[in-house]
Amino acid sequence: MSHHERMFHHEHAHKLDDPERRVWLPVDEVLEALGLGPGMVVTDIGAGTGYFALPMAAAVAPLGRVYAVDLQPEMLAELRKRTAEGAPVELVEADAARTTLATGSQDLVFSANVWHELDDRNAALTESARLLRPGGKLAIVDWRTDVDQPPGPPLEHRVGERLVVEQLLGRGWTDIESAGVGRYGYLVTARRPGPGGS
Numbered sequence: 001m002s003h004h005e006r007m008f009h010h011e012h013a014h015k016l017d018d019p020e021r022r023v024w025l026p027v028d029e030v031l032e033a034l035g036l037g038p039g040m041v042v043t044d045i046g047a048g049t050g051y052f053a054l055p056m057a058a059a060v061a062p063l064g065r066v067y068a069v070d071l072q073p074e075m076l077a078e079l080r081k082r083t084a085e086g087a088p089v090e091l092v093e094a095d096a097a098r099t100t101l102a103t104g105s106q107d108l109v110f111s112a113n114v115w116h117e118l119d120d121r122n123a124a125l126t127e128s129a130r131l132l133r134p135g136g137k138l139a140i141v142d143w144r145t146d147v148d149q150p151p152g153p154p155l156e157h158r159v160g161e162r163l164v165v166e167q168l169l170g171r172g173w174t175d176i177e178s179a180g181v182g183r184y185g186y187l188v189t190a191r192r193p194g195p196g197g198s
């Protein structure tokens with residue numbers, strides 16, 4: 001199965017704005033679980049049109065920053081339109097595995113409903129570890145595999161919570177926590193591996 005079959009195409013961007021989504025994936029619940037606060041520097045991998053990146057920017061303002069990384073320039077163009085004047089959001093057109101952001105610069109690397117779209121999750125983890133400051137956290141929100149109903153990608157495209165946890169454990173990430181989020185999702189968080197791991 002190729003990446004292009006799984007990738008959420010920008011022509012469907014409007015689906016990310018479905019008002020129902022606010023009910024089944026409440027932004028506040030996620031932001032609270034992440035402990036986001038003023039001054040934090042965050043990368044949102046696969047930020048799309050900013051469902052999380054924009055409220056995150058409001059939470060870390062004025063001194064913090066959100067780097068909104070996405071492969072599809074059309075998504076970033078839409079995100080730019082939605083960004084309030086002066087909001088601390090930087091658009092980065094790049095792949096999750098090669099963000100070009102500075103080493104050790106991030107307090108949090110976040111991704112929502114993107115993990116299952118990635119071809120090389122190991123490369124994305126290596127890049128995330130590189131971006132994080134010592135003690136920095138990774139947070140992955142994605143679709144549960146035990147609820148097979150719309151909305152969401154087909155079951156065979158999903159990457160379950162257990163697989164994510166196992167992959168993180170295998171690569172030396174620590175303090176791994178995992179919980180349900182919203183109606184169909186999970187949130188896995190972990191702390192950056194020490195020197196030698198990724």
Ligand SMILES: C[S@@+](CC[C@H](N)C(=O)[O-])C[C@H]1O[C@@H](n2cnc3c(N)ncnc32)[C@H](O)[C@@H]1O
Binds near residue numbers: 111
């Ligand atoms: C389902 S959308 C989710 C967008 C946003 N996180 C949200 O929750 O509304 C997935 C996004 O991930 C992006 N994406 C997929 N693979 C990527 C990769 N390898 N690197 C960067 N972005 C990627 C897609 O372009 C798309 O905008």
